[in-house]
Amino acid sequence: MEQWIAWFYEVLNAALQLYFRQECAVSSVYEIAVPEGNGLEEVCGRGLTFDEQAVVMLALMPHLCPQALDIFFVNNKNFDRPYTEFGGWKGMSHGGFLPTGETAAFILGGEDTGKRLEVMRMFGKEHWFWRENVLRLEGQGRGEPFLSGQLRVSEEVLSRILYRKEYKPDCTMEFPAKRVTTVLEWGDMVVDYRVALALEEINTWINGQRTIMQEWGLERFLKAGYRALFYGPPGTGKTLAATLLGKRNDMDVYRVDLSMIVSKYIGETEKNLAQVFDMAENRRWILFFDEADALFGKRTSTTTSNDRHANQEVAFLLQRIEDFPGTVILATNLKSNLDEAFLRRFQAMVYFPMPDEESRKLLWQKMLPATWLQEDRDTLLGCAVKAELSGGSIANVIRSCALQLLATHTDKLSKEMLDYALKKELAKEGNIG
Ligand SMILES: Nc1ncnc2c1ncn2[C@@H]1O[C@H](COP(=O)(O)OP(=O)(O)OP(=O)(O)O)[C@@H](O)[C@H]1O
Ligand SMILES: [Mg+2]
Known part of the structure; x- marks a missing residue:
């Protein structure tokens, strides 16, 4: 990521220098060569244009290198207030500058209205930024300009960068799955x-x-x-x-x-x-x-x-x-x-029906540990399959048997243990049905 941060710094500085008509090594930010290697490509799962790379990096900056955007805090002396064209919003706990769509439009186009429209389209629902949940503009006030929305990179993308792995969200109130x-x-x-x-x-x-x-x-x-x-x-x-x-x-x-x-x-x-x-x-x-x-x-x-x-x-x-x-x-x-x-x-x-006798036999054979059984194997199995139990209930019976074996320090299952466990499980079903 380092080379991408360095590249973004260059783009950012050039954008500001060009805007304020200061001396600048390039005549357009597009002259700044994009780093070799496909770091961003991996993160986004596809190739990116110059504009897309700049926007993704801008969205990542508050996470990777927050001070980089402090330069936007400079005041407009003419009006004694921040520059509207820089956009930006203030977080609840984050003290630094958080970018908005406006910030992206400024970096890429300065005062160029045509570019501004292009940037707007990048945040539309047709763009893969939105479709593939890479980043979005959020939280515009009602009736306020679209680009005033907060530029937010998704948790998925962040997780791919931070942990180099796919994001597997946990079940919470916000994410009920x-x-x-x-x-x-x-x-x-x-x-x-x-x-x-x-x-x-x-x-x-x-x-x-x-x-x-x-x-x-x-x-x-x-x-x-x-x-x-x-x-x-x-x-x-x-x-x-x-x-x-x-x-x-x-x-x-x-x-x-x-x-x-x-x-x-x-x-x-x-x-x-x-x-x-x-x-x-x-x-x-x-x-x-x-x-x-x-x-x-x-x-x-x-x-x-x-x-x-x-x-x-x-x-x-x-x-x-x-x-x-x-x-x-x-x-x-x-x-x-x-x-x-x-x-x-x-x-x-x-x-999904209740298993018939044949299926129950298969279930028992699969689940019962072979080491539990002795010569009376067939009698035990024969007795078990007679009980009309579901796969889930059979698992319960086997759990009960296992506990009995542990409690009695034995390693062979007796008919009594099995009968006891079966009876207990059947009684449960009876209560429900
Ligand atoms: N057909 C089956 N084949 C193999 N194992 C089974 C089968 N049915 C149930 N089991 C065992 O029982 C356990 C519980 O089954 P499962 O949770 O899939 O049931 P379910 O139909 O979803 O029940 P519920 O309606 O209560 O949610 C499974 O994890 C598995 O160990
Ligand atoms: Mg279930």
């Missing part, structure tokens, strides 16, 4: 052939969407993205399947808990969710909305203002889900209440 991962592999999943087919189709879409939409020109007719609804009883592998789809395709999966979002009114929800969608789009994430029933049947009568807000959130979410150009998976336990209009938005509805 959490990355989910699994150590399991695709082959560890036990699903019936219908679920397997549906998952393969989603997988094919992820790999082939470019061919379908661009090469075959179908983007004119088909809506971008793929929306799937996973439904079925608890513990049947819905979350696991979504997570593995990501793992298999080297994509991050971010989970949004909808019950958390829709149930209570938080003024900022919509903005925060918008951020999740924006990031997901740029980063090629799979979005996984859990507890999606919070979305259904909510669009009914509104009595309190709370309901009204919840309804607005739901409407917003549905729209964003429908427009999302990537892969979205919604999961729920129940399928009731799903109205037609809602279902039409999905490319796939995948029912």
Whole structure:
């Protein structure tokens, strides 16, 4: 980065000297040679023009070298106030000069109105700065000039510079999504052939969407993205399947808990969710909305203002889900209440059934450590598979068995231990059902 900072200093000084008609080694900032090497290219993921490089560096300066911009604090003697043409805003805790779009226009064009318009276009929604969430102008007052917006580089770009790695945000109130991962592999999943087919189709879409939409020109007719609804009883592998789809395709999966979002009114929800969608789009994430029933049947009568807000959130979410150009998976336990209009938005509805005896056998065989079993292996397994449990419940039983083994300092599983654990788990299910 050093050479880029040095280059930016040169550009900045030249811009000021030229503006104030002082002696200057160049007659235009464009004569200043851009550094060799592709530092900025790596950070932005593509090649940049001179103007783009200057704007990215300007946005980075407060982070990398804040004093560099202090020169803009100079007062305009004629009016005894700061130079309007330098732009700039003052932060809450940062004492230095924070650039605005105006600052960028000044450095690149001075008084040149044509250049100013070019710079404005650089901050428009069509430019990749915006589309790829590199940097943006934010916080213009209502009715105030567009370029008075604060020039802000995104956290993603900062993270790429600071940590030399992709930005993986944490789940917070501002960012209501959490990355989910699994150590399991695709082959560890036990699903019936219908679920397997549906998952393969989603997988094919992820790999082939470019061919379908661009090469075959179908983007004119088909809506971008793929929306799937996973439904079925608890513990049947819905979350696991979504997570593995990501793992298999080297994509991050971010989970949004909808019950958390829709149930209570938080003024900022919509903005925060918008951020999740924006990031997901740029980063090629799979979005996984859990507890999606919070979305259904909510669009009914509104009595309190709370309901009204919840309804607005739901409407917003549905729209964003429908427009999302990537892969979205919604999961729920129940399928009731799903109205037609809602279902039409999905490319796939995948029912995750309770595993049948054969599937349960596979699950037990995969999960039970071989070292636990002795001669009565088949009796134990036979007894275990009879219990009508989901994959998630089987995992619970095995956990309980493990605890019993530890507590009794044994390393072989007895039928009593297994029976006890099974009974406990079945009782749980009974209570719910
Ligand atoms: N079909 C399956 N194949 C392999 N393991 C499974 C399967 N179903 C469940 N499991 C095991 O149970 C755990 C819990 O499953 P998961 O969280 O995917 O269930 P879910 O359907 O999302 O449940 P919920 O509706 O409660 O969210 C998994 O992490 C996995 O260890
Ligand atoms: Mg789940």
